[in-house]
Amino acid sequence: MTPSKKLTFSRRSFLKTSALAGGGIIIGFNLFNSCKSDVKPAIDLSQLNYNDFNAFIKISPEGKVTIFSPNPEIGQGVKTSMPMIIAEELEVAWEDVYVVQAPLDTANYNRQVAGGSQSIRHGWTALRQTGATAKQMLVNAAAAKWGVDASECSVKEGVISNAKGETFNYGDVVNEAATLEIPEEVSLKDPNDFTIIGQGKGNVDIDRIITGKPLFGLDYKVEGMLYASVLRPPAFGQKLESYDASAAKSLPGVVDVITIGKKVRAYNEAGNRNWSMVMSDSDKVVVIAKTTWDAFKGKKALKAVWKTDTPLESTEKHDEILNGLLTGKEFNTRRKDGDVAKAFANADKVIERVYExxxxxxxxxEPMNFFADVTDEKVNLVGPVQTPESAQKVVADLLGRDIETVSVDMTRMGGGFGRRLYGDFVYEAAEISDAIRKPIKMVSSREDDMTTGVYRPAIKYRIAASIKDGKLTGYHLKEAAVNSNMYGLIPNFFPAGAVENYQVDTANYRSNITTGAWRAPYTNFLASAEQSFFDELAEELGVDRVKLHMDLLENVKNNPDPKIEYSPERLQGVLKLAVEKSNWGKSESGVYQGLSVYYCHNTHVAEVADITMENGIPSVKKVTCAIDCGIVINPLGAMNQCKGGVLDGIGHAMYSDFGFSNGVPQSNNFNSYQLIRMGQTPKVDIHFIENDIDPTGLGEPTLPPVGAAVANAIYKATGKRLTKQPYMSNMNVEEKILG
Structure with missing residues (x-):
């Protein structure tokens, strides 16, 4: 962004309320995306009425600033980084900033969503405008009191000064500022002058997290609240036929046993099912109890009979179906450049791989949970959800209520990763409370979460490339997936634009197993497949791995295509930085390196994995990660996000497996489903490209590339190409090269 850029916006987007009970000014901005944060309050803010506001700034007569945050916080750090943006332009000391979580308010906010690593990207300009406009109003008020032009005034850490050396604290002029016109244009700071952005700031909730203060959905409770545990079908494709609740009702603490599901069926039959509605049409048995433990014990005591209306699916069936889709003629072409078939027909060699x-x-x-209190007058919902607006709308439709009577308050979330995009747990809570007309908290166990949830879909990719006269002439990617909807992004990611003959096809099998977005959707496995394939391709071509990528990216630069999502220059930049920082190609004896470079979620990333072999088992020792995400708002938070993404990616690529037998998940807890262990976590070195480009997201982009970096390093060590995840279970995958 250019220094001191002039920005204009509608007066209607800027809300100014002139009077609070104790004086001061509330300034709110209708953000395109979000605004948020939280710092430990040194003053009591509990008497203020926050319900009428969305994203806004409150400036007290003492000069303190409170930023109200509309978007969900799922651990991605936006509750810290977004207020930093406002505070930067407002010119206040970070120590004087406090944050409060706002409720859902669709009248004043757009995109109150946590997902896709988009909060910072979409909120950047609006958040800066919010702070800069507030600052200008305060400066104008001070200038009027002094009888000078506002251009003669300066601001530092909430103190306004004039040429004579006179000063006002922001709190000294808040009431005067409330009577002034809102500026139609403001100047934003030159990034070189930032004093808050780019400085590492701790999580604003960290003290409350480590001391166990109520923050999360599981912490929320009200007087007289009951707890609910839901018995759902044990296999996907089954429905409830009958049940016996006599044993459950006899247990201490159990209040009642009911069924829910009729409202969901009616909603679905009316054609209202939307992307966030993933609930089964079956009835479910609900145990209502005085404590969570009582509810869990009551559910175990239930005796239910389930009927099967459709064939139950298994991993073997999915494998057979996906193989058929890869070789069949039923598919959709998402992008086609040149003539891939002709390039393959004329090739000296065709390399083909299937990745699974x-x-x-x-x-x-934090397992799924939600609070609901349904009365004749209103529906009050509280808990951890990534899509509060969708939850509000569906609940209103389910219960036949006016949407204005449904409120959603958001708690901090103990993880989301895409699971909490889907509001099934919200709808269950609402239907339960509606049935008994008491406040309840629906709580899932770990086993509930793992066996009756939403899953990343099983996917297979077939990638083929043609080589003629030592050059890459064609590239064909075909996706076969269970319940996939990935079609919007992958056709225009690398290597689109880099190969003259290029084609992307997709085929899909509709399953009754509920699937959805999983951390870094669209790319979490695609990056592993494609970047593993390019490593092999470089070997077949007899060219250096880095040079192959650099040359292909030069092709894109020489033939610009507006449909291309990525920047070839920025991909080259992270590749060069990763090579430099990892000591690529110069590792010590016994250390094997693998490389991967990828663009997704608007961010460019390159990673190098270092592994050693210990008793024939690969051990990841270090990952060097180079990232171009534009301006880094909070380096401390950004570092944590990036490291978490890398470790998550390694763990799932190496160890995690999940399947079905007759519709029943084959793992129900961590004793049979492996996540990465502490002793398996490598050192992760993060390096950011420094530039003044507007920022993009970091919650997801570092996860996709690391699977291929590890697989390519394992190949260097063992000579085996890994094409099926998890790698540790599939170390004997057979190679297949078609010449």
Missing amino acids: SPFLPHNTL
Whole structure:
């Protein structure tokens, strides 16, 4: 962004309320995306009425600033980084900033969503405008009191000064500022002048997290609240036929046993099912109890009979179906450049690989839960959800209520990873409370989460490339997936634009197993497949791995294509930085390196994995990660996000497996489903490209590339190409080269 850029916006987007009970000014901005944060309050803010506001700034007569945050916080750090953006332009000391979580308010906010690593990207300009406009109003008020032009004033850490050396604290002029016109244009700071952005700031909730203060959905409770545990079908494709609740009702603490599901069926039959509606049409048995433990014990005591209306699916069936889709003629072409068939027909050699990945659960640290209190007058919902607006709309439809009577308050989330994009747990809670007309908390166990949840779909990719006269002449990617909807992004990612003859096809099998977005959707496995393939391709071509990528990216630069999502220059930049920082090609004896470079979620990443072999088992020792995400708002938070993505990617690529037998998940807890262990975590070195480009997201982009970096390093060590995840279970995959 250019220094001191002038920006204009509608007056209607800027809300100014002139009077609070104790004086001061509330300034709110209708953000395109979000605004948020939280710092330990040194003053009591509990008497303020926050319900009428969305994203706004409150400035007290003492000069303190409170930023109200509309978007969900799932551990991605936006509750810290977004207020930093406002505070930067407002010119206040970070120590004087406090944050409060706002409720859902669709009238004043757009995109109150946590997903896709988009919060910072979409909120960047609006958040800066919010702070800069507030600052200008305060400066104008001070200038008017002094009788000078506003251009003669300067601001530092909430103190306004004039040429004579006179000063006002922001709190000294808040009331005067409330009577002034809102500026139609403001100047934004030159990034070189940032004093908050780019400085590492701790998580604003960290003290409350480590001391166990109520923050998360599981912490929320009200007087007289009951707890609910839901018995769902044990196999996908089954429905409830009958049940016996006599044993459950006899247990201490159990209040009642009911069924739910009729409202969901009616909703679905009316054609209202939307992307966030993933609930089964079956009735479910619900145990209502005085404590969570009582509810769990009551559910175990239930005796239910389930009927099967459709054939139950297994991993073997999915494998057979996906293989058929890869070789069949039923598919959709998403992009076609040149003539791939002709390039393959004229090739000296065709290299082909099939890459496979299993279903995966989300495994959030905090299991699904939600609070609902349904009365004749209103529906009050509280808890951890990534899509509060969708939850509000569906609940209103399910219960036949006006949407204005449904409120959603958001708690901090103990993980999301895409699972909490889907509001099934919200709808269950609402239907339960509606049935008994008491406040309840629906709580899932770990086993509930893992066996009746939403999963990353099983996917297979067939990638083929043609070589003629030592050059890459054609590239064909075909996807076969269970319940996939990935079609929007992958056709225009690398290597689109880099190969003259290029084609992307997709085929899909509709399953009754509920699937959805999983951390870094669209790319979490695709990157592993493609970047593993390019490593092999470089070997077949007899060219250096780095040079192959650099040359292909030069092709893109020489033939610009507006449909291309990535920047070839920025991909080259992270590749060069990763090579430099990892000591690529110069590792010590016994250390094997693998490389991967990828673009997704608007961010460019390159990674190098270092592994050693210990008793014939690969051990990842280090990952060097180079990232171009534009301006880094909070380096401390960004570092944590990037390291978490790398470790998550390694763990699932190496160890995690999940399948079905007759519709029943084959793992129900961590004793049979392996996540990465502490002793398996490598050192992760993060390096950011420094530039003044507007920032993009970091919650997801570092995960996709690391699977291929590890697989390519394992190949260097063992001579085996790994094409099926998890790698540790498939170390004997056979190679297949078609000449």
